[in-house]
Structure formats: structure tokens, C-alpha cells
Amino acid sequence: MxxxxxxxxxxxxxxxxxxxxxxxxxxxxxxxxxxxxxxxxxxxxxxxxxxxxxxxxxxxxxxxxxxxxxxxxxxxxxxxxxxxxxxxxxxxxxxxxxxxxxxxxxxxxxxxxxxxxxxxxxxxxxxxxxxxxxxxxxxxxxxxxxxxxxxxxxxxxxxxxxxxxxxxxxxxxxxxxxxxxxxxxxxxxxxxxxxxxxxxxxxxxxxxxxxxxxxxxxxxxxxxxxxxxxxxxxxxxVPSASSxxxxxxxxxxxxxxxxxxxxxxxxxxxxxxxxxxxxxxxxxxxxxxxxxxxxxxxxxxxxxxxxxxxxxxxxxxxxxxxxxxxxxxxxxxxxxxxxxxxxxxxxxxxxxxxxxxxxxxxxxxxxxxxxxxxxxxxxxxxxxxxxxxxxxxxxxxxxxxxxxxxxxxxxxxxxxxxxxxxxxxxxxxxxxxxxxxxxxxxxxxxxxxxxxxxxxxxxxxxxxTPKLLPTECNSMSSNCFLIAVVGAHLSGQPLNYQLTERNARLVRTCRTRHDYQLYVLKGSVPLKPGLVRVTDFKGPGIELEIWALPADGAPSFISMVPPPLSIGNIFLEDGCIVKGFLVEPSALDSAQDITHMGGWRAYLDSMNLHV
The missing domain is CATH 3.90.1300.10 (Amidase signature (AS) domain)
Incomplete structure (x- = not known):
């Protein structure tokens, strides 16, 4: 049949x-x-x-x-x-x-x-x-x-x-x-x-x-x-949102x-x-x-x-x-x-x-x-x-x-x-x-x-016969919250433990769309970047990691995000939209623009600052 x-x-x-x-x-x-x-x-x-x-x-x-x-x-x-x-x-x-x-x-x-x-x-x-x-x-x-x-x-x-x-x-x-x-x-x-x-x-x-x-x-x-x-x-x-x-x-x-x-x-x-x-x-x-x-x-x-x-x-x-x-x-x-x-x-x-x-x-x-x-x-x-x-x-x-x-x-x-x-x-x-x-x-x-x-x-x-494929852009099949990270939460970086202790799993490394800029935030401890979307800007796109965070861990994770950082929508080069770290534009007045480097790891390499 x-x-x-x-x-x-x-x-x-x-x-x-x-x-x-x-x-x-x-x-x-x-x-x-x-x-x-x-x-x-x-x-x-x-x-x-x-x-x-x-x-x-x-x-x-x-x-x-x-x-x-x-x-x-x-x-x-x-x-x-x-x-x-x-x-x-x-x-x-x-x-x-x-x-x-x-x-x-x-x-x-x-x-x-x-x-x-x-x-x-x-x-x-x-x-x-x-x-x-x-x-x-x-x-x-x-x-x-x-x-x-x-x-x-x-x-x-x-x-x-x-x-x-x-x-x-x-x-x-x-x-x-x-x-x-x-x-x-x-x-x-x-x-x-x-x-x-x-x-x-x-x-x-x-x-x-x-x-x-x-x-x-x-x-x-x-x-x-x-x-x-x-x-x-x-x-x-009835399963809960995080079940x-x-x-x-x-x-x-x-x-x-x-x-x-x-x-x-x-x-x-x-x-x-x-x-x-x-x-x-x-x-x-x-x-x-x-x-x-x-x-x-x-x-x-x-x-x-x-x-x-x-x-x-x-x-x-x-x-x-x-x-x-x-x-x-x-x-x-x-x-x-x-x-x-x-x-x-x-x-x-x-x-x-x-x-x-x-x-x-x-x-x-x-x-x-x-x-x-x-x-x-x-x-x-x-x-x-x-x-x-x-x-x-x-x-x-x-x-x-x-x-x-x-x-x-x-x-x-x-x-x-x-x-x-x-x-x-x-x-x-x-x-x-x-x-x-x-x-x-x-x-x-x-x-x-x-x-x-x-x-x-x-x-x-x-x-x-048709394959059964996950719909990664909304992650509903895994009951997870997809989060894009660009800096201190990347694999091997100082704050990555905030993801792993909540049983998050790395999904992939990719890039943003071309209309994003990346800055080094002055005075942040540990050192962090700030990602911002700029209308009509055409850059290389910024490297980031996508993590699947179990839904029950998302509220406590988001609650730890300090100003001037926030969680918002990030457009990826493949057309997906995920939540991720963005920075308030007011924090960029004295920040160093590192967009041309294409990502946080490249900046750390250039400064010999890898953890």
C-alpha cells in the first residue's frame, strides 16, 4: 500500500x-x-x-x-x-x-x-x-x-x-x-x-x-x-512547554x-x-x-x-x-x-x-x-x-x-x-x-x-518515500529554544557553561545576514562583543553559533543577560530567524568596530586573547 x-x-x-x-x-x-x-x-x-x-x-x-x-x-x-x-x-x-x-x-x-x-x-x-x-x-x-x-x-x-x-x-x-x-x-x-x-x-x-x-x-x-x-x-x-x-x-x-x-x-x-x-x-x-x-x-x-x-x-x-x-x-x-x-x-x-x-x-x-x-x-x-x-x-x-x-x-x-x-x-x-x-x-x-x-x-x-526532517528555524520538534551566541557564550569561552549546565547542545556554526556590525564593548567583564543590525549596511556577516536550549532553561538563561545586551531577532544568511544576543546602540559610542574581522574568534586571535 x-x-x-x-x-x-x-x-x-x-x-x-x-x-x-x-x-x-x-x-x-x-x-x-x-x-x-x-x-x-x-x-x-x-x-x-x-x-x-x-x-x-x-x-x-x-x-x-x-x-x-x-x-x-x-x-x-x-x-x-x-x-x-x-x-x-x-x-x-x-x-x-x-x-x-x-x-x-x-x-x-x-x-x-x-x-x-x-x-x-x-x-x-x-x-x-x-x-x-x-x-x-x-x-x-x-x-x-x-x-x-x-x-x-x-x-x-x-x-x-x-x-x-x-x-x-x-x-x-x-x-x-x-x-x-x-x-x-x-x-x-x-x-x-x-x-x-x-x-x-x-x-x-x-x-x-x-x-x-x-x-x-x-x-x-x-x-x-x-x-x-x-x-x-x-x-x-498534556506535556508542558518544556516536556x-x-x-x-x-x-x-x-x-x-x-x-x-x-x-x-x-x-x-x-x-x-x-x-x-x-x-x-x-x-x-x-x-x-x-x-x-x-x-x-x-x-x-x-x-x-x-x-x-x-x-x-x-x-x-x-x-x-x-x-x-x-x-x-x-x-x-x-x-x-x-x-x-x-x-x-x-x-x-x-x-x-x-x-x-x-x-x-x-x-x-x-x-x-x-x-x-x-x-x-x-x-x-x-x-x-x-x-x-x-x-x-x-x-x-x-x-x-x-x-x-x-x-x-x-x-x-x-x-x-x-x-x-x-x-x-x-x-x-x-x-x-x-x-x-x-x-x-x-x-x-x-x-x-x-x-x-x-x-x-x-x-x-x-x-x-519522504524523509522526516526537523524544522530547525522554529525548533518545535525538539521542544527547545534556539539561541544565537556571538561572543563570551561561544564554545570554549568563559560564559559557555551557562548553556551547557542547562543541557544546551551546539547545533551549528553559521553567519548573520550582511547587515550586521560587531563591536568590542568597553569595560565588559569578561570581555564581550556587541552585535547590532544596521539598515543598508553591507558587510561580511558575523560568525555565530546556534545552540538548542531546552525550553525550561531559557527563562533563567535570559534573566542573566546584563545591559547593554539584550535578546532579539537575528536574521541568518540562510534565511532563518533565531533569537540571539544584540546590543543597545547607545553602548557603541566608545566601542571598537571589529566587523571587518567577521567574528569574535577572529578578533581574539588577532589580539592573542583566546581563553
């Missing part, structure tokens, strides 16, 4: 393309069969009627819909008006929902076309995709291997080209594991960024709606539509943590260690990454709390009574996991919370050494038969690098990272602080393009 941009181009040139695209999807499903990918479909006639309504919209209104005509699917633990919600358990399916989950409503209001609801591990309890009565989903690359779960059908629907994007859920890795096994993007957003109202809970405090696409660009578009505060969702959150600041995302160098060799685990797989090391080497060599070895032990200890601690009781809270009353309809492994919750007491729960907080503090201190964490998405891939022989143990293996993410309130994106010698896909996951979702998508797109070639299970080239 073409990506969002490509479909929009097709629709713009062919008035019949939208109905043809959707009819082709339904024809293919009729040919291939509903299961195992799908649990329920929107009736074709209802979908075609919706297309007819969309087609009647004026061209200007269509362009305002970012997902106009884009086919998508949702996991069958989400409410869709007119369909039952089974969560892969037929007897659980309630009467048809009267309204759709808010996240589904948002997507449809943006013009997206819902095709149907996809298969899953029952009650979202599993990372394998085999715990379902609707048929086992397999990897699109080899039918002997698992698709991964619990969002199995959603990943396969995208990878096999049935839809452009799909929604899953991700509590312990359910949106990331199937993404790796099917060579697609799996975005696990920050908890609370997307509403979980109308979603059958697994662990209500940890659940996330996940996004599966072929490219990071498409995931970014879907995320922008789907996110937003929901007052009916008690766990919905998720990621100056590293627009800097030429970033630090990425990797597990030490002692804490890397592949459970006997012989191919994935090599591909993971290749990913590390490419990120270091080609993308400006600086690897930092870390002991993954505290992360793994947090992850163990999810299934080997009291958090499993949350699953019982959601559906425990139902499964005990309908034991014959429940997958035996799902039944075992959820009923185990009764072994935990309230005391166990509080002790688990205390242990998690202890681990969070330890990890917070560790995180100061790096910007993001890079791990394999899954240690290895299992066959369907291998999972059947050890369903709980091998499911646990799959969650080695995923289980801890939501417990630690982190964001993550799984990215395709090459094809193994046996033809199966490999993937890596980028993990960042809460609300760094957009920054992770930006870096994820670069890594995807550096390591992968084709889209999903197709031969269509990734290189033909």
Missing part, C-alpha cells in the same frame, strides 16, 4: 482512485480470507458510502484533512461504532459499540478510512501473536515464524500492504515486537499522549495506543492527528547508550548480535552518534516487575472475573498469567512500587550520561512451534528489551534495521524520555534509511 504522501498524489490526479484503492483492499481480503489477520470488517457498502461523502468535499476542504482517503486498521481491543469488541475472545465481544474510541474518531475526522479490526493475542496478553482463536498470524517473511504480538494483525496488515497504517496497543512491547518481525515502524508513544478511552485495558496505568506504519514520516502524521488530551481518560496527559526537550535531535552529535556485552542477551540467536553491532557502527560512523556502554541491569530489574511482580494484578482487575467465569473460552497461557494475579497482596503491590521508584532514581542518574538508549527490539525470532513448546518462557525472552519501557515512563520507536541471512527482519528500538516522541521519530527515520532498503514485506524501496 502506498504511503500517505503517495496516496494523496494519486487521489489528486485520478478522481476514481480512492474508491478503486478501497475496493481493491476488500477484494483482496475476500480472496485471502478474513482470518488470521482480521477479526471484523467495516461492511464494504458502509465504507463506500463514507468514501462518497469524502469525495463530495470541495478540493480546499480535502486538503485540510491530513489523512484524506488513507486506509487503516485498529486492534480488536478498541471500540468501533457498530462492531463488537472481542479482544480475541468471542464470548467477550460485547454488543456492538455505540461509539468509537476517541483515538479512532480523531483519525476518521482527519479523513482516514477504517477497514476493520485486527487479530491479537487474547486480552493483549502476549508478545507472540499465537494466543488467539482466530488463527495464528505469521511473519510476512516466513509462515513458520511468529508475527509477534499482541498487535499481530495490525503489524501484518501494514507489512502485507492491506492498509497504510494501523493502531495497536503496547503495554510490554506489543507494538514493537511485531513491528520488528514484520519490518515496519512501531511507535510506542509516551503514556497518556493518546487517549486509551474505549480500549479494553491490559494494565490501565501502563497501556498505550501504538502506531504501526511503513515509515517514520507516516507515523509522525498519524501521531500528530491522534494525540491530544482527553478529559474522560484519567491517565491522559520532552531533545536538543540532541537537531545537534550534529548525540550520545546513545548501548547495553554492555555482559547485559546483551540474544538467547542463542547467531544473527541478531551481528546486525545489532552493525547498527551501532553505522550510527557512529554515518549519523553522528557517540556510543556509551551502560549496564542494563537496573532496566531489566524494572522490567521483571511487570510479569514477575504485582503489576500482573492489573490484568486481573481488567478482565480477571470474566476469564474465571469463562475459562473454557480462554487461551490456557493467558488464563495462567492473569489468574496468577491472585497470588499477590496489597503489601506486595506497595513493595513493588517502592522498588520501582528506587530503580527510577538509579536510572535517572545513569541517563545523564546519554541522550537515548538503543537496544535490539527483540533478542531473537521464534518459530510458531518453538513458542508452542515453551509459551511463557519464550514470551518472556521476547520482552527482554521491551518490558521496562512503560514502567519507567519512557517513549520508544522500533525501526527496521536490516534483513538476516535467513531472510527474516531485524529491528532496533530507540528509547527516550517521556514526550520525546517527535525527536525519536526524526532520529528513527535517519537510522531506518541507513540500515534498511525495502518497505514492510514488499520490494518497494524506502528511498522513494
Amino acid at each position: 502506498p504511503n500517505i504522501a503517495a496516496l494523496h498524489e494519486i487521489y489528486a490526479t485520478d478522481p476514481n482512485a480512492l474508491s478503486t484503492t478501497i475496493n481493491d483492499i476488500y477484494d483482496r481480503i475476500e480472496c485471502e480470507g478474513l482470518n488470521p489477520v482480521w477479526i471484523a470488517l467495516i461492511p464494504r457498502e458502509k465504507t463506500l458510502a463514507r468514501i462518497q461523502q469524502l469525495s463530495l468535499l470541495p478540493e480546499g476542504d480535502r486538503r485540510k484533512l491530513p489523512l484524506f482517503g488513507i486506509p487503516f486498521a485498529v486492534k480488536d481491543n478498541m471500540d468501533v461504532a457498530g462492531l463488537g469488541t472481542a479482544a480475541a475472545c468471542p464470548t467477550f465481544a460485547r454488543t456492538p459499540a455505540t461509539e468509537s474510541a476517541p483515538v479512532v474518531v480523531k483519525l476518521e475526522q482527519a479523513g482516514a478510512i477504517l477497514v476493520g479490526k485486527t487479530n491479537m493475542d487474547q486480552f493483549a496478553t502476549g508478545l507472540v501473536g499465537t494466543r488467539t482463536p482466530y488463527g495464528v498470524c505469521a511473519s510476512v517473511f516466513n509462515s513458520n515464524y511468529i508475527s509477534g504480538g499482541s498487535s499481530s494483525g495490525s503489524a501484518v496488515a501494514v507489512a502485507s500492504g492491506l492498509v497504510t497504517f494501523a493502531l495497536g496497543t503496547d503495554t510490554a512491547g506489543s507494538g514493537r515486537i511485531p513491528a520488528m518481525f514484520n519490518n515496519v515502524i512501531g511507535l510506542k508513544p509516551t503514556r497518556g499522549l493518546l487517549s486509551t478511552c474505549g480500549v479494553v485495558p491490559a494494565c490501565r496505568t501502563l497501556d498505550c495506543v501504538s502506531i504501526l506504519t511503513e515509515t517514520a514520516s507516516d507515523a509522525s502524521i498519524v501521531l500528530a492527528v491522534a494525540r491530544g488530551f482527553d478529559e474522560l481518560d484519567p491517565y491522559s496527559r 520532552g526537550a531533545a536538543p540532541w535531535s537537531i545537534a550534529p552529535i548525540f550520545r546513545f547508550a548501548i547495553p554492555t556485552l555482559e547485559t546483551r542477551e540474544f538467547f542463542g540467536d547467531v544473527h541478531n548480535p551481528t546486525l545489532f553491532q552493525k547498527a551501532i557502527d553505522v550510527i557512529k560512523r554515518d549519523l553522528g552518534g557517540e556510543p556509551v556502554d551502560i549496564d542494563l541491569t537496573p532496566f531489566l530489574a524494572a522490567g521483571n516487575l511487570l510479569y514477575k511482580g504485582p503489576w500482573v494484578a492489573e490484568r486481573y482487575t481488567a478482565v480477571g472475573q470474566f476469564i474465571e467465569q469463562h475459562a473454557k473460552d480462554i487461551d490456557p497461557t493467558v488464563y495462567t498469567i492473569i489468574t496468577k494475579a491472585k497470588d499477590y497482596t496489597a503489601v506486595d503491590t506497595f513493595n513493588g512500587v517502592y522498588e520501582l521508584e528506587r530503580l527510577k532514581k538509579k536510572i535517572h542518574m545513569l541517563w545523564k550520561k546519554f541522550d537515548i538508549l538503543l537496544v535490539p527490539t527483540a533478542p531473537r525470532t521464534y518459530t510458531i512451534d518453538e513458542i508452542a513448546k515453551a509459551p511463557i518462557e519464550r514470551n518472556s525472552h521476547l520482552g527482554y528489551y521491551t518490558n521496562f519501557v512503560n514502567l519507567l515512563d519512557l517513549a520508544a520507536i522500533s525501526v527496521p534495521a536490516g534483513i538476516r541471512p535467513d531472510g527474516l527482519p531485524f529491528g532496533v528500538t530507540l528509547i527516550g524520555a517521556a514526550f520525546t516522541d517527535t525527536a525519536l521519530l526524526l532520529l528513527g527515520d535517519r537510522i531506518h534509511r541507513a540500515l534498511a532498503t525495502n518497505l514492510g514485506g514488499s520490494t518497494r524501496p524506502l528511498a522513494n
